[in-house]
Amino acid sequence: MHGITLSKAQLEWAQARTEAAGLTDQVTLELLDYRDLPGDERFDKVVSVGMFEHVGHANLGSYFKILYDQVKPGGLVMNHGITAKYVDGRQVGQGAGKFIGRYVFPHGELPHLSMAIARMSEQGFEVLDVEGLRLHYARTLEHWSHNLEQRLEQARELVSDKALRIWRVYLAGCAYGFRRNWMNIHQILAVKPLPDGSHHVPWTRDDIYGQ
Known part of the structure; x- marks a missing residue:
């Protein structure tokens, strides 16, 4: 298994977790x-989590082209990311997008699910499955927000007051936004077909859910 990140802190955390689990001989980061x-x-197989929201609409094609080039024929790609409510990818308003763009994720753009699937397909992927996780993520964010609110004094020892205020608003606001269907989050499973058009993905979901 091979993982990459642009965050030094995330890399160090993942390396520590890998070492603690005794998997350093199986995982490179x-x-x-x-x-x-x-x-x-x-x-x-390639899994991309929380990534394509940050490459921008104009770069989605080249992003998926790189994923396509990296996977072997017959291989799978799972793309997990936040998607827009509107087909044209515009923001829902309420100032949420401006706040996130200024303080949390500068230059991020949410593509609609249809845009993501179109760009994947243009690069040669065959989309096999799509799963919407909006309400699951709303609940997850609610738990994150609650846990942070319960540990504010500990958090103040780790970050500045400004950073803490930003993340309190961000987590609570995103939980509300996902609950209200202002945005969505999807997992898209695609395959790079073999030269003859076939692939080895099971025909049923028994391998996932059992009998």
């Missing part, structure tokens, strides 16, 4: 931009 991945067709 590095600080690397996905655009700098070396070689082609290296992986059987």
Whole structure:
């Protein structure tokens, strides 16, 4: 297993978790931009989490092209990310997008599910499955927000008052936004078909859910 990130803190945390689990001989992690991945067709499966929201609408095609190039024929790609409510990708209003763009994720753009699927398909992927997790994520954010509110004094020892205020508003606001269907979050499973058009993905979901 090979993982990459642009966050030094995330890398150090993941390395510590890997070591604690005794998996250092099975997992490699590095600080690397996905655009700098070396070689082609290296992986059987690729999972991208919370990434494509940050590449921008104009770069979605090149982003999925890199994922397509990295996976072997017959390989799978799972893209997990936040998606827009509106087909054209515009913000829902209420000032939420401006706040997030200024204080949390500068230059981020949420693509609609249809845009993401179109760009994936244009690069040669066959989309196999799509799962919407909006209400699941709303509940997750509510738990994150609640846990932070219960540990404000501990948090103040780790970050500035400004950073803490931003994240209190961000977590509570996003929980509300997902609950109200202002945005969504989808997992898209796609395959890079073999040269003859086939693939080895099971025909049923018994492998996932059992009999």
